[in-house]
Amino acid sequence: MxxxxxxxxxxxxxxxxxxxxxxxxxxxxxxxxxxxxxxxxxxxxxxxxxxxxxxxxxxxxxxxxxxxxxxxxxxGIFSAFSRVGIVEVGAEDTTNDTAAPMSTFGPALQLSDAFNPLATTVPVTRTEGVTRIAVAPGFGSSMFAGQGFIADTSGEPDSITEEKAFTFINLGEGGAGLTGGSRAAAWATLRAALADARTFPARYIASDEGDALGRLDAQALAPAARGDQLILVAVDRASDIRKVIDLKNDNQALNIALVSAREGWMIAEDLAEAGIPVILDPYANLPSRFEALGSTQKNAERLIEAGVNVAIAYFDDDSHQARLVLQAAGNAVANGVSHEDAMRAITSAPATIYGLDDIGxxxxxxxxxxxxxxxxxxxxxxxxxxxxxxxxxxxxxxxxxxxxxxxxxxxxxxxxxxxxx
Amino acid sequence: MKHALRIAGAAVLLMSAAACGGNDSENDKSNQNQEAAFNKDPYPSTYEPYPSNPILLQDATVYDGLGSVFEHYDVLLRDGNIAELGENLEVSDDVEVIDASDKVVTPGIIDNHSHLGVYPSPSVSSLQDGNEISAPVTAEVWAEHGAWPQDPGFTRALAGGVTSLQILPGSANLFGGRGVIVKNVLSRTVQGMKFPDAPYTLKMACGENPKRVYGYGGGRFPGGSPYSRMGNLAGYRSSWIQAQEYKRKWDKWEDEGGDMPTRDLELDTLKGVLDGDILVHMHCYRADEMAQIIDMSKEFGYKITAFHHAVESYKIADKLAEEEICSSMWADWWGFKMEAYDGIRENIPLVHQAGACAIVHSDSDIGIQRLNQEAAKALADGRRVGIDISKADAWTWLSANPAKSLGIFDQTGSLEAGKDADVVVWSGDPFSVYSQAEKVYVDGALMFDRDNPDFNPVTDFELGQPGEGDMK
Known part of the structure; x- marks a missing residue:
């Protein structure tokens, strides 16, 4: 001993x-x-x-x-979207903290609570040159996945860069499914939740419940609703993206970036004008869902050409293979993105999206x-x-x-x- | 994860055209009985090579797919076949000459593990036809009966240089059913894609998937059998015992005549394996499990053609070489399930170095589009630990070895005179992330041309949809 x-x-x-x-x-x-x-x-x-x-x-x-x-x-390469350090073995629920389908909380879920700097995925990611990771919660029972964080991959106990870096929201098919079965329900829920959060704590003095959010969820969503925290929105169909642009135009203070945005290229100019950045996976070229019929590997090139700030990530196995972001960026180059823009998309672009001026x-x-x-x-x-x-x-x-x-x-x-x- | 379930071994019988054709000897009672008994190829290939003019790919860097590379070489495609390879080939007037002086020419990539068609895009519930989960032993189902030829994934794989592929049932079952080998040419029917004279294959699955799907089925506790890896083995062995009995009945009937035995669709397939007509492709991750399965194959007297996924093949590469079993592998997938936890990036080069048959496979509608890059990663990772493999040798992982594992190497999988002209012209070094398949020929016919929208096929599903005909 x-x-x-x-x-x-x-x-x-x-x-x-x-x-x-x-x-x-x-x-x-x-x-x-x-x-x-x-x-x-x-x-x-x-x-x-x-x-x-x-x-x-x-x-x-x-x-x-x-x-x-x-x-x-x-x-150091910056993975703009990952699940590194919160999953040890994907299919073993006890080791996988990505989503909390049995939880009654939404925006109040703070994923940094689950981060393990000693997870085997951390050095596996680091040794391929990825030193910063944005780690996003998965969607369980709510269109609000909770708050994601930024960390480095040193494996040190103090390796979280920013605990509440963003809140993550699901629209489109996923958001519809999580709110009652229709996009209309997702948007009603989102509008109500933003109103709850903006008016926190005033409207909660008399009651613990808002129209969409409980007290703690409203408190957690308040910074995002007031424009003080980044909102990541998972969305793909052009018409759904247009709705997000409308939301931003109606609420200029909101700080919104899109995740995935398969049909973003169809309305690239509008995204550029609205100043909404996009985090995308350049491999996504299959009509894997009806909301993604326009998927093409040209998405990155067309968005960048229109002036959209684009960050590249690898979505397929984002807990264990976030390291493949470099290969994904290389394939973006093969499909028309300049080498400089592809490098930017895995270094400085994610940093600017997350507001970290000294990283990337x-x-x-x-x-x-x-x-x-x-x-x-x-x-x-x-x-x-x-x-x-x-x-x-x-x-x-x-x-x-x-x-x-x-x-x-x-x-x-x-x-x-x-x-x- | 979705792919965890799809990765299964399915048992498939080889009831090929070879097995049922040409037996017209009046004197051969056995064959006569067999012919009379039932048609072993009831869903025959109707694929015919499309018309093509003779083409000379001139002055290219050529990987022959057998381990050699030639600089400033010409490749002549004629009548759907590779007619000739060499330096400064003489050209007759009817030959279209394509300057390939800054290009690389390779055999078409063959993916021996795909679920295109059975798990197509869009991934909606109505089109999930890859796992017959109704029972742990479903050797009676055939992937070709679930495959949808309008899957847009076929066109994406084509743009990645894939000219043939094996469509497998998923890995939910112990015996998942028969696979089907196809040419990657769009067709109105599955039969129109089927690789002529290819053997049948059987998908089987080890490990976590069968016991999860059945033992823990529907969230009940306990579900059914198998509930453990012990149950998996008992399940395979019980089926093989039935198959042996079934085979004895048929052999006896073929020798002695009498009442024809009652047919059993499931046992037809398993008997095909015992007869050596159907090739076994088995989903298996862990080294210790592969060793058990090897012993089981000897217990019942059949051959395992390939272990699929095989993330721990590096731990028993010596045994796999000795048993002459191929490993179908990813370059770097790991950790998505417990049996994939020990995946390492050097798996493929370590298997190759041990003298065993290494294959790069996809099991993915995204991965199938850049299998050349998977080979490149594995090659580089091997070299960093001192495993010296040439790019030319590495190409055997992409065409010759998968072709051998599918029983089609006499027709395709390498650039040799007389073989099918399944050929890819790459924009540059195919081991670079920046290179892309520019032209893809199947049986000498141009099926994809990156620079010509007329050679960018569109499936029915994508017609009239956003992005129709776009460069994907």
Whole structure:
């Protein structure tokens, strides 16, 4: 027992040392700043923040720099929509906190309560270069899924960047199903809920119930209803998107971004004019639902061309495969998006949507999330060689690499596999 | 998850045209009996290659799909077949020459695990025809009877360079039913897509899905059998015992005549496996379960052609090589269910390195559109741990190996003179995320051309809908 205790102490001490932000300098980088590409650049990170970046930046004396030898250097990749760290095994309900179908709460559900920085999905995501994740609740029994959060992928106990980053609402077919069976019911519920939240707490003095929301749900939705919190809306059909644009035009203070928006390209100009950004999955090109008949991989290109701020995410297995956001962005390029816009869509664009000015970029003052790559980050055969979060170099190990290393050789002539690690 | 359920092995009988054709010897009593007994190919392929003019793909980088790559090579397609490959081929006047000097030419991709048609788009309840969940053993159902040929997913797969695919029943059942192998050419009927002379296959499923669907069925506790992995094995074995008895009756009747045995649709399929006519494709994730299933196949005397999903094949790659069983795999899916928890990105290269048959499969209407990228990821991940595999070798995962697993390698799956001209012209290196299939030929006929809207087929379902004819 004593020995166990001691070794735990040692391990803790090691982690504490590793986690201390050092001064990091990378030279000779092909630097994507989050906004532009700069060849021959240097990046310096001190105490977790970028202190210099660009082709004019220099390495402070006494700091040993990493020569990138012309390799790609980017801000840590930002997954604009994921379920990383809230699911261990998708089909095992006890390990899956995405949705709460038996809960009576809606907007009051705060998903950051469920985040586990030590989930195996966190290092699996991080080792592919994704250092920031937006984590969204799933829809259980309400069109209001609750509040999502932003975190880094360091696995540290304090890795949540913003606890109540957004509230998540379902419209279209999903919202209809959750509110009584019709889009009309979803919109009636949404209007009532926004009214409840805007008038919180006044109308709750006499009663615990509003027209649509209980006291705690109204309290939780109040910042979004007043424009102080981002509202993510899951929606696909052009006519449903148009309704969201109308909502925004009638309530200019609302801060709305769309998730999915399969038919967004059909009304791209209107979205651009309304200043509504879109988080989309560029793979979505099948008419998988009647509300998504116009699905095409050209959606991203057409929205960007119209001036919509587009972030890219991978929706299919968003808990375990959020790392595929890079491949998704590469496919967006194959389908017409410029390389710069695709890079923007997985770095600075998500940061601007979530209002995090110092993330998703490598400029003076940016958070020290940095990745060095062995090739074009969007290429499927490329991978990170170094990953930094908040200026701290990260391990490139995960449970997956340990399994791999155990089974690289199948020789167990001396001892069973269980002795190999 | 939806795909968790779809991933099942289905048992399918091989009652191919070969099995029922050509037996007209007056003296062969056995065959005469068999002929008289019943038609083993009652839903025959009506697919015919579409007309094509001779085409020369000139000066291309060519992966032959057998492990070789040739630079500045020409490929001649004529009469639906690959006529010739070589340098500076001579061209007659009737040949259309296509400059492919900055292109890459490969065999068409073959996906041996798809649910297109049986779980089509749109994903509405009326079109969910891929799992006959009514009982754990439904070897009697055939995927071709549930497949909808108007699934828009076929056109998307075509744009991804897929020229043939196996449509499988889902993985709810121990024995899910027969699969069907099709050419990826739109047709008014399923028969019009069926790959001529392809064997039948049987889908079976290991592990979590059958016991969840039946043991925990409908939320009752307990549901029915199987409730555990023990029940799974007992269920397969009981069926194989019945199939052996059934086979004995038919063999005896064929030898001795007398009253014809009563037909049993379910056992027809299982007997087809025992006869070696039907290929077994079995959904199985865990290494230890695959080992049990291998022993079971020996107990009853049949061959497993491929384990599907096989996320733990890397743990027993040596045994799979020894048993000559293919693994149909994703590059990197993991963790969506407990039996997928140990998935690693190096599964495919580790299986390949052990000398076992590796296949990249999709099990997804999205994944099927970029299987070349899945191979690229697996290749790169293997190389990072010192497994040196060439791109040319990696292409065997996409065409030759799946073709072998489907019993169609004598017709397609590689670029060899005399084979079906199922060919893709890529805009560049197909191991790059930026490359796309530009032209896709099936039996020498141009079926997709990214630069020509006239060669961008539209299913009935998408006619008159938003985005009809759009580049998808």
């Amino acid at each position: 004593i020995r166990t205790f001691l070794s735990a102490c040692v391990a803790t001490a090691c982690i504490a040392v590793m986690a201390e932000a050092q001064t990091v300098a990378v030279t000779n980088a092909k630097l994507w700043t989050g906004e532009e590409l700069v060849e021959g650049a240097t990046v310096v990170i001190r105490d977790g923040k970028v202190t210099a970046a660009g082709d004019e930046a220099s390495v402070p004396s006494g700091v040993e720099a990493i020569d990138a030898e012309g390799a790609w250097v980017t801000p 970029t490598l400029e003076t003052g940016s958070v020290g999330d940095l990745v060095i790559w062995d090739g074009d980050p969007l290429e499927v055969m490329s991978a990170p060689t170094h990953v930094y979060v908040n200026g701290v170099e990260q391990s490139l190990e995960s449970r997956q690499t340990k399994l791999r290393d155990r089974y690289l050789s199948l020789d167990e002539s001396e001892r069973p596999m269980g002795f190999k690690r």
